[in-house]
Amino acid sequence: MPDNINHERRRFVGRAAMALAATQLALSTTATAKPAKSATIVKPGANTAFASLKQIDAGLLNVGYAEAGLADGPPVILLHGWPYDIYAFVDVAPLLAAAGRRVIVPYLRGYGSTRFLSDSTMRNGQPAAIAADIVALMDALGIDKATIAGFDWGARTANIIAALWPERVKAMVSVSGYLIGSQQAGKMPLPPKAELQWWYQFYFATERGREGYDKYRHDFSKLIWQLASPQWHFDDSTFDRSAKAFDNPDHVAIVIHNYRWRLGLAEGEAKYADDEAKLAQAPVIAVPTITMEGDANGAPHPEPSAYAKKFSGRYSHRTIKGGIGHNLPQEAPKAFADAVLDVMAEA
Numbered sequence: 001m002p003d004n005i006n007h008e009r010r011r012f013v014g015r016a017a018m019a020l021a022a023t024q025l026a027l028s029t030t031a032t033a034k035p036a037k038s039a040t041i042v043k044p045g046a047n048t049a050f051a052s053l054k055q056i057d058a059g060l061l062n063v064g065y066a067e068a069g070l071a072d073g074p075p076v077i078l079l080h081g082w083p084y085d086i087y088a089f090v091d092v093a094p095l096l097a098a099a100g101r102r103v104i105v106p107y108l109r110g111y112g113s114t115r116f117l118s119d120s121t122m123r124n125g126q127p128a129a130i131a132a133d134i135v136a137l138m139d140a141l142g143i144d145k146a147t148i149a150g151f152d153w154g155a156r157t158a159n160i161i162a163a164l165w166p167e168r169v170k171a172m173v174s175v176s177g178y179l180i181g182s183q184q185a186g187k188m189p190l191p192p193k194a195e196l197q198w199w200y201q202f203y204f205a206t207e208r209g210r211e212g213y214d215k216y217r218h219d220f221s222k223l224i225w226q227l228a229s230p231q232w233h234f235d236d237s238t239f240d241r242s243a244k245a246f247d248n249p250d251h252v253a254i255v256i257h258n259y260r261w262r263l264g265l266a267e268g269e270a271k272y273a274d275d276e277a278k279l280a281q282a283p284v285i286a287v288p289t290i291t292m293e294g295d296a297n298g299a300p301h302p303e304p305s306a307y308a309k310k311f312s313g314r315y316s317h318r319t320i321k322g323g324i325g326h327n328l329p330q331e332a333p334k335a336f337a338d339a340v341l342d343v344m345a346e347a
Contacts, residue, residue: 040095040098040334041334042091042094042095042333042334044091044330044331044332044333045091045234045238046091047090047091047094048090048237048241049090050066050086050087050090053065053066053112053113054066054067055113056137056140056141057117057140058133058136058137058139058140058141059132059133059135059136059137059139059140060109060116060117060118060121060133060136061109061114061115061116061117061133061136061137062114062115062116062117063106063107063114063133063137063140064106064107064112064113064114065086065104065105065106065107065137066086066093066103066104066105067102067103067104067105068093068094068096068097068102068103068105069093069096069097069098069100069101069102069103070097070100070101070102071102072102073097073100073101073102074100074101074102074147074170074344075101075102075103075104075143075145075146075147076096076101076102076103076104076146076147076148076149076340076344077104077105077106077134077137077138077143077146077147077148077149078092078093078103078104078105078149078150078154078329079106079108079134079148079149079150079151079153079154079155079157079158080105080107080108080111080150080151080152080153080154081150081151081152081153081154081155081156082152082153082255082258083217083220083221083224083225083242083246083255084151084152084242084327084330085107085111085112085242085244085245085246086105086106086107086112086245087238087241087242087330088151088242088327088329088330089103089105089329089330089333090330091329091330091333092329092333092336092337092340093105095333095334095337096337096340096341099337099341101340101341101344104137104141104143104146106134106137107245107248108130108133108153108154108157108254109125109129109130109133109250109254110123110125110248110250110251110253110254110255111245111246111248111251112244112245112248113248114248115248115249115250116250122269123250123253123254123257124254124257124268124269125253125254125255125256125257125258125259125261126257126258126261126268126269126272126276127153127156127157127160127180127181127258127279128160128164128268128272128275128276128279129268129269129272130153130157130160131157131160131161131164131275132272132275134148134157134161135161135165135168138168144168145167145168145169145170146168146169146170147169147170147171147172147173147340147343147344147347148161148162148169148171148172148173149172149173149174149329149336149339149340150173150174150175151174151175151176151326151327151328151329152175152176152299152326153258155174155175155176155177155179156179156180156181158172158173158174159172159174159178159179159180159285160180160275160279162285162286162287162289163180163278163279163283163285164275164278164279166285166286166287169287170287170288170344170347171287171288171289171290171343171344171346171347172285172287172288172289172290172343173289173290173291173292173336173339173340173343174289174290174291174292175291175292175293175294175326175328175329175336176291176292176293176297176299176301176302177291177293177301177302177304177306177307177310177317178285178291178302178307178310178311180279180282180283181262181279182276182279182280182282183261183262183263183264183276183280184264184280185280186262186263186264187263187264194300197299197300198300200220200224200259201259201262201263204255204256204259204260205259205260205263205265209256210252210256213252213255213256214252217243217246217251217252218243218246221239221243221246222239222243224299225239225327227298227299228297228298228299228325228326228327229294229296229297229298229324229325229326229327229331230296230298230325231296231323231324231325232323232324232325232327232331282310284309284310284311284312285310285311285312285313286311286312286313287313287347288313288314288315288343288346288347289311289313289314289315289343290315290316290317290318290339290342290343291304291307291311291315291316291317291318292317292318292319292320292328292335292336292339293317293318293319293320293328294319294320294323294324294325294326294328294331294332295319295320295321295322295323295324296323296324296325297324297325297326297328298325298326299325299326301326304317304319314346314347318335318339320332320335
């Protein structure tokens, strides 16, 4: 374990109060940090609000993001998926902030307060474009290297950054493991039961699907939450808080393009062609990684044994029990925060 990490551990109690005072994340209730190697125990849903969102121009976007913790702490970037938003990490962020980390939680393109800087920019949802957004955000925030953690689209984005820009990634936590794909792979038929799980992908391939998602995006997204996390009994206020992020004017365009691109039904942008060619080779990821899975994930996901060899650096997998579904950081925030702290300590 590096000396600076040992130093952080020894001074944890003293810095915890400082970190909580310095954090820009205001919470409805706050757990008390304890001198331990793992994150403080917190009841999922204990925190309900961010104090405010910051905005910054980064690449093609003006990005909305929450920031918590010490400004000079080791940076951690937390990435959400579809149909979720930054509130997936509302309980994770204060745990990491209390451990002295600088926590950045951005809205992806097409979500929340993130906006395109130009009306003429293609509303492109291809994975390489989303990954490039996060690298641009790191540049704008002056972050040379960060630990990146996420689930769903966020995990795929973390995978891509670790594969294409490993020098920018200290370590990674990826829910559902290795999620790098390609248009060619997306054209391959799957067994019927697997295809059934992707029903919305085929729905989105039609104009009826685009119009239906636009008209019913609230109800559609709530259904996905229920199917993907069948044992997570979230309340209406929890869902409605995140559903506001889907009112973004570019949300439908980004979501539809993402899924159509995966099936080879929509073109991407030429500037990402070289990146996509590299990703199509399913590159091995060398950065230190912890992969995670909930024991009740109702969304399509590979078995851990299928991707273990895709990680050549320090690697381990954790299955989180207790009826944990697809939105693992919001359903099991302590387990997720522990994984982030542990992989940082091992890096």
